[in-house]
Amino acid sequence: xxxxxxxxxxxxxxxxxxxxxxxxxxxxxxxxxxxxxxxxxxxxxxxxxxxxxxxxxxxxxxxxxxxxxxxxxxxxxxxxxxxxxxxxxxxxxxxxxxxxxxxxxxxxxxxxxxxxxxxxxxxxxxxxxxxxxxxxx
Numbered sequence: 001x002x003x004x005x006x007x008x009x010x011x012x013x014x015x016x017x018x019x020x021x022x023x024x025x026x027x028x029x030x031x032x033x034x035x036x037x038x039x040x041x042x043x044x045x046x047x048x049x050x051x052x053x054x055x056x057x058x059x060x061x062x063x064x065x066x067x068x069x070x071x072x073x074x075x076x077x078x079x080x081x082x083x084x085x086x087x088x089x090x091x092x093x094x095x096x097x098x099x100x101x102x103x104x105x106x107x108x109x110x111x112x113x114x115x116x117x118x119x120x121x122x123x124x125x126x127x128x129x130x131x132x133x134x135x136x137x
Contacts, residue, residue: 005083005097013111013132014045014074014081014099019059021068021115031070031105042082043101045072050098052127059125061118067125069114071132076109077101 016031018024023032036058037043046054051069059067074081080103086096114134117126 005085006081007083007097010078011047011074011099014047014072014077015051015132016043016045016070016072016105017051017055017059018068018070019064019066021066024068024070024113026107029107031107031110040100041102043105045081045099045101047099048132050095051132052125055116055125055127061120061123061125065118067116067118069116071111071114072105072109073111074099077105080105 018034023034031043033043044054055067055069080101081099082102083097084100086098114131116131118124119126
């Protein structure tokens with residue numbers, strides 16, 4: 001029998017990281033797949049707690065000049081989400097279980113965007129307190 005990796009309580013929001021920010025076009029009905037998304041067959045998303053680690057691991061400022069974070073209302077995509085362990089990770093580590101969207105990710109579920117700043121002196125993206133509330137419509 002298959003054990004669900006979904007959290008006991010669904011998050012209100014999940015997040016999609018995009019770089020460059022210009023790859024996101026609000027006029028698109030369906031969000032484009034990144035090269036990694038296309039290769040894996042799903043959209044990679046993160047919870048709020050996972051975003052800083054995902055951003056700094058996969059979008060280093062040495063390669064990316066900007067980072068746009070899409071804030072997505074989870075209830076709008078819940079039927080399409082599978083909670084899965086990161087590649088090579090043990091599925092019992094809840095911090096390494098990520099929401100993956102299978103099928104189209106529609107723009108209508110995007111609540112807003114957050115443009116993050118690279119902090120060269122710290123070598124990381126700016127995730128100061130309240131980062132997820134810096135919403136841009």
